Amino acid sequence: MRLAKNVIDIGLSTNNLEPMLRFWQQDAAVAFDHVLPVRRGQKQYRHHEQGSVIKLNHHVEPLPDAAPCGYRELVIAREGLRAPQRMVDADGNRVRLVPPGFEGVTQIAIVVAVRSLRDHRSFYSETLGFPEQSWSGGLAFRLGESLLLLSQDTAATVDAPRQARGFRYITLQVTDIDAVHGELRGRGVREGLAPITLGDVARISMLLDPDGNWIELSRRASIVGSLT
Numbered sequence: 221m222r223l224a225k226n227v228i229d230i231g232l233s234t235n236n237l238e239p240m241l242r243f244w245q246q247d248a249a250v251a252f253d254h255v256l257p258v259r260r261g262q263k264q265y266r267h268h269e270q271g272s273v274i275k276l277n278h279h280v281e282p283l284p285d286a287a288p289c290g291y292r293e294l295v296i297a298r299e300g301l302r303a304p305q306r307m308v309d310a311d312g313n314r315v316r317l318v319p320p321g322f323e324g325v326t327q328i329a330i331v332v333a334v335r336s337l338r339d340h341r342s343f344y345s346e347t348l349g350f351p352e353q354s355w356s357g358g359l360a361f362r363l364g365e366s367l368l369l370l371s372q373d374t375a376a377t378v379d380a381p382r383q384a385r386g387f388r389y390i391t392l393q394v395t396d397i398d399a400v401h402g403e404l405r406g407r408g409v410r411e412g413l414a415p416i417t418l419g420d421v422a423r424i425s426m427l428l429d430p431d432g433n434w435i436e437l438s439r440r441a442s443i444v445g446s447l448t
Contacts, residue, residue, distance in 0.1 A: 221348050221400060225393035225443050226364035230294060230330055231264075231275040231436070232313060232387045235283055239310035240276060241265065247307060248296070248315055250274055256421070269296060270327045272366060275391070279383075286384035287377040290433040293331035294387070295369070297322070311385050323355060329367035330390060331357075332433065333376040339430040340370050347407050363392065379432035382412070389426070389434035397439040401425045423447050 234240045244250050244267055253273075256264040261280040266273050274294070293314040305317040320326050334340045337359050344350050344361040350368075353360045359370040368390075382388050394400045398415050404427055405411055412426030412434055422440040429435060441447050 221350070221392070221394065221404075223364050223393060224395045224439070225271070227271040227327060228330075228363050228366040229273040229275060229391035229393075230291065230328075230387060231277060231389045231391065232311075233277040233279060233283060233383065233385055234311050235279055235385070236310050237265075237278045240278075243307075243309040244274065244276060248309075248317070250296075270365075272328050273391070283383060283385050284381070286381050288386050289380035289388055290332045290334055290376050290429070290431050291330055291387035291390065292333050292371075295323075295325050295329040295331065295367075297325045297327055313386055323357075323369070324353060324360060325367055327365040327367075329360075329369050330387075331369045331371060333373035334370050334429075335372070335374055335376050335378070335431055337370060337372045343409075343430050344368065344370075347404065347409060376431055379428075382426070382434045389436050391436040391438050393438050393440060393443055395439060395444055397423050397425060397437050401427070401437055417447060420447065 245252050250267040250269050253266045253268050258264050263278050265276040295316045297320040298317045301319045307315040318325055345352055350361045350363050353362055355369050357371045361368045401415055410428040412428050415425040417423045422438050424438045427435045
């Protein structure tokens with residue numbers, strides 16, 4: 221897969237807006253960019269981190285209690301640090317700030333708990349075509365400048381819902397979303413959402429990894445120039 225943006229994004233959901241904004245903007249010092257209305261009762265507070273977007277989705281209606289998905293921790297490389305700093309936001313999501321180069325992280329990384337390293341190695345390497353690299357905790361795949369750090373957990377949740385608290389999906393920006401989505405479906409990748417167009421902002425779809433973790437494909441007009 222060829223990325224239209226050389227980094228990946230991560231999305232999380234909350235009902236707990238003000239404490240979450242304080243954490244991400246003040247404690248984690250991630251730069252706020254703008255608010256994107258998604259639908260009635262949902263707004264996305266978009267924060268930028270070295271090209272990646274941390275998409276904090278605030279839901280007015282209570283989100284259901286649900287098991288965490290495989291996306292367990294966001295790791296951010298920060299200049300000036302001498303040692304890793306572990307943090308937890310107001311909803312309990314884990315964040316780690318690390319010196320650049322720590323465990324190979326030079327931009328951001330997402331730690332993913334998976335039931336089978338073998339299945340996910342096949343998925344990310346053979347199906348999606350991303351290069352593997354070494355990591356002491358399991359498997360690592362480089363998606364542009366970003367990393368996915370896969371750690372085996374045989375109790376990891378299968379088919380966790382997308383609309384629930386916590387980290388819930390990652391986003392890959394691609395140019396020809398319909399072609400990529402169709403090709404991956406042809407290779408047996410499960411579909412979470414068929415391609416749809418969101419006004420003049422983006423065209424998106426959703427696919428699922430072997431454990432049912434959500435992966436958003438996005439063709440965003442601000443990145444590729446148009447939706448056509």
